[in-house]
Amino acid sequence: MALFSTPRDSDKSDTAVPAYVPLASAPSRPAATIIAKGVKVDGDFGSDGDVVIDGEVKGSLSATGQLTVGTEAVIHADVKAGSAIVSGTVEGNLTADKRIDLKSTARIKGDLVSETLSVESGARIDGKLSIGGKTQSA
Amino acid sequence: MNPAYAYLYDEFLNDRRYEREISRLEAELAQRGINGRVARTALFRHAKDQAQDLVRGGAKNLVLVGDDRTVEKLMWFLPELDVTIGFVPLTKTSKIANWLGIPIGLASVDTIGARFVETLDVGRFGDRYFLTEAILPATDATLDVEGRFRIQPAAGGSIRIQNLSSTGNCKDGKLEASVIVEGQKSRWSMNKKPIPETRLLLTHGSISSTQPVDAIVDGQVLNGFSFKIEAVPAKLRFITGRRGKEGLR
Known part of the structure; x- marks a missing residue:
């Protein structure tokens, strides 16, 4: 039986048969969890994989992969991530296993802990920096 | 017969x-x-x-x-x-x-x-099962996700809980929750700039609101202040036309 067969003559007489949908290729979930602009999260938010924050988060935030904080995002929480790219506001301590990138619009009020840190001109930090050396996993 | x-x-x-x-x-x-x-x-x-x-x-x-x-x-x-x-x-x-x-x-x-029979997950919204989705349009209700955190759309936003859908997997023991916020109007265009949906997976949770909310569950309208939500794994046996590679051996 062909996987993607053309319609047989017996099919044409009635209604069209929809395309074959292989069971093995069930639709996959989105790669990153997105908290969009206009959405508020309150509590212990954690996710396996990458997380993109464009809204507001209060409580605690953890991501095993890359955390991206958008320009208009506001986080009132301690944050743990594999790595972080920050363009918005974080009021809390930020710990990343590998790397933290602060963009020019980043506003951090808390301590930063990571192996590597890069800071664009314009970014603001009000807290302690602990950069280099091994960090504990998130 | x-x-x-x-x-x-x-x-x-x-x-x-x-x-x-x-x-x-x-x-x-x-x-x-x-x-x-x-x-x-x-x-x-x-x-x-x-x-x-x-x-x-x-x-x-x-x-x-x-x-x-x-x-x-x-x-x-x-x-x-x-x-x-x-x-x-x-x-x-x-x-x-x-x-x-x-x-x-x-x-x-x-x-x-x-x-060819598949065993599908179903969702439970309040005291009803659902196969496809439950939607709360234009709501200020809060979605509690597994007791860990709560998520709320901005005013006018919607919450959608999906099981079987074009993008969903109804055999993973989870429901997909989406929070949809109305786009902002662009200065340069009459069309609203779309905002990406907030999407996450949950096994259970609840909806709560200080005002009565309408929920459309598999096309049926429910009304109330709060509803429990859960994914019920492998609950429904359904004859489908889908075949995995296993079926061709």
Whole structure:
């Protein structure tokens, strides 16, 4: 039986048969969890994989992969991530296993802990920096 | 007549314009030896009682004949029955049939006859089961996710909980929650700039609100202040047209 067969003559007489949908290729979930602009999260938010924050988060935030904080995002929480790219506001301590990138619009009020840190001109930090050396996993 | 099969026809099929198609359907079923008892839903007959009666009569396969609304309006109780569900969509289009690989019209009889059965997750919203989705449009309700955190859209936003859908996987023991916020109008265009949906997975949670909210669950409107939500894994046996690579060996 062909996987993607053309319609047989017996099919044409009635209604069209929809395309074959292989069971093995069930639709996959989105790669990153997105908290969009206009959405508020309150509590212990954690996710396996990458997380993109464009809204507001209060409580605690953890991501095993890359955390991206958008320009208009506001986080009132301690944050743990594999790595972080920050363009918005974080009021809390930020710990990343590998790397933290602060963009020019980043506003951090808390301590930063990571192996590597890069800071664009314009970014603001009000807290302690602990950069280099091994960090504990998130 | 095959006692293992029973057919529940939606009320709209009583219209004369479906007579010929129904006759052809029943002839096809008889030819394959899978014709069975028939019941028709009606305004004053309780569909759940009819379905239970068919199952008590020995039906192992309960085939719903109609359209997506037929499946949706019966889904609130179907997972409770110890029976395999089939679907014959006598309609021009059917999202449920498309997602489950079931052909439209009489071609679906082949699917019923082949009887490839998948065990699907269902969702539970309040005291009702649902197969496709539950939506709270334009709400200020809060979605509690597994007791860990709460999520709320900005004013005018919507919350959608999905099980079976074009993007969803209804066999992973989870529901997909989306929070949809209305886009912002662009200075340069009358069209609103779309905002990406907030999407996450949950096994259970709840909806709560200080004001009564309307929830549309598989097309049925529920109203209340709070609802429990949960994914019920592997609850519904359904005859589908989908085949994995395993089925071709």
